[in-house]
Amino acid sequence: MQLFFQDLVNGVLAGGILAVAALGFSLVWGILNIINLAHGTFIMLGAYITWQLFTSFHLDPFLSVPIAFAIMYGFGYVLQRGLINQVVRAPILATFLLTFGLSLLLVNLALIVWTGDTRAVSPAYSGANFTVAGVTVPWTKLATLVAALLITALMHVWLVRSKLGRAIRAMAMDVGAAQLAGVRVAHVYAVTFGLGAGLAGAAGALLSLSYSLNPSMGEPFLIKSFVVCVLGGLGSVQGALVGGLVYGIVESFASQLDVTVLGQHLSGSGLQDVIALVVLLVVLVARPTGIMGRAAA
């Protein structure tokens, strides 16, 4: 029973980061209709920004979160206006090619700048933990979850309340109508893409505490972002949050399995991914728009 609660806590803690990682991906996909294959690379850049600030200036990784967000936001904004905007109306293959190429380029640039050495951000307090009713909770992961929830909540409030946020949501519903109502499409697209990159940067900063860094670290996060997005429902803040948590918890419990089926010994590993994807399938069959997604208008 104790292990059950420990797994639940582990799952929630892991899910919080996945939610932030997927949120940016979800916004860009839902609003720009671009499946950004460079999203994992943006997460990697956020992590390296944090590592660099930590190593050069001893800056606490949690203080790097807003910095990584800001730098990646600026990078994303410029990238969208200068490059991605060229393919916004192009067939999906063109956006795939462009963002994949971009990702290759950035990974190899990172390899030149930071080399292939594996790095880690380990502040003095890393690994500190406390125990409640037999369940051990690491402080850094708890703080990461709180930060993740905070970022998600801020994003939600901003999208609902602010003028720009409403413009973004309006564009998600109907670009033509939004344009007629005076929304500056090019600017709003760039802001959205910037937010996507910024959120990836923030996720990277948070991840740097528990995960080790190398230029190709983003790949698994790209795939997980994709699943979380589809699971929770596209383009919505709640969707990414719920998707992230569900994915985190499912993965956590799946890794505990140890069964023999048809004479084949199956344990955690093979099943962890399989079960996560089966859950995805079930959700897609039962609710094609994702857990929190609304039916298309």
Add this chain to the structure above:
Amino acid sequence: MLRALRLLFAVTASVAIVGGAALSADAADQTIVFGSAVSLTGSLAKEGKLTQEGYDFWKDYVNARGGIRVGKKTYKVDIKYYDDESKPANAAQLAERLIDQDHVNFILGPYGSGTAFTVAQLVERKKIPMVEGNGAAEKIFNQGFRYSFAVLSPARRYLEGVIDLALHQKPRPQTLAISAASDAFSLEVQAGAVDYAQAHGLKVVYNNKYPETATDVSSVISAIKASNPDLILNAGHLQDALLVHKGLKEQNVQAKLYGYSVGPDTPDFTTALGKDANYVFGGAQWSESVKYHADRAGFYRTAPEYAKAFAAVYHHRPDYHNAESTATCLAFQYAIENAGTLDPEKVRDALSKLDVTTFYGLLKFDSRGLNVYKPMVTNQIQNGKLVTVWPAGLAAAKPQYPTPPWAQR
């Protein structure tokens, strides 16, 4: 007009190609060309670079001293590299290009078991010998291949030394937990460790794997903690070692010993973890403190001599990836010298009969092409420094055991 132009172009192009081929055949007369697809970009870029350094170090040494004697002639050596971008499928394709288009004489292996496996299949078809020093999965050598040889000890033996060492300590450990990443190499390491532990009376209380791309292993750690083992082992690569060791601290998992198949040997491990890296054990193919004495002149005869010369060139101490890569080249050099010819078939036969001790240990292959004769060494990080602690005959220091609580490391 257009047609005439095209014809002209075709003729010039083919003249150029033929000329080029003639030229390279000419150059090949005085040079033995080795080819290698290594990972220079992508997730294995770091290991790929270590491999390349090990190869180049040998090449420069040999060329500076005139070259390799083959029969009555002396040949310079050259190595042609391609970047496989850390993708096994690319490695085989590039090796094919090295053989078919670049006409290299022999193949030096890539980095990693997955990649080495694809290249092994290719050299088998092309009947060009390959020696590799960076793919330890036995799977590669259980296919009946004739043209692939590995200078390194097989994966199953990576953690045997750690277990063996633990069994000689007091208090004697009773239980063991082992997790593994699910790639070919790590699973073999895990299977080997479990078999060895059980044969020696240890109870395996946790034995499970997680996906290669896992980004969070908290639940694996929780289960290990719940099984309350004396020894905690992990079969994986550097990434896994870091992820697992950080996780063990986060959940305050206390054991008598922590051992990793790959990781502690890389300076990155100590840099990344600081004090938490202390007391950790790792299996290694080679270390600077091994006490072999080479029985042939013509290269550095001991590990310290090799390490010193290597560090002078590359400005870092050689780790075992460097050493096993250099040993890969030495295997070829001695086999070619023994064969007295560059004929691929004869060099292959000479490789299969090779039996020579080098700074790296014994180079000798069983009928599958696997070097089962060289033992592994076990290192421990003591006070931020990596020292060899097992087997006792090669040890530079005594193992520190049991491991104190996290706060006191």
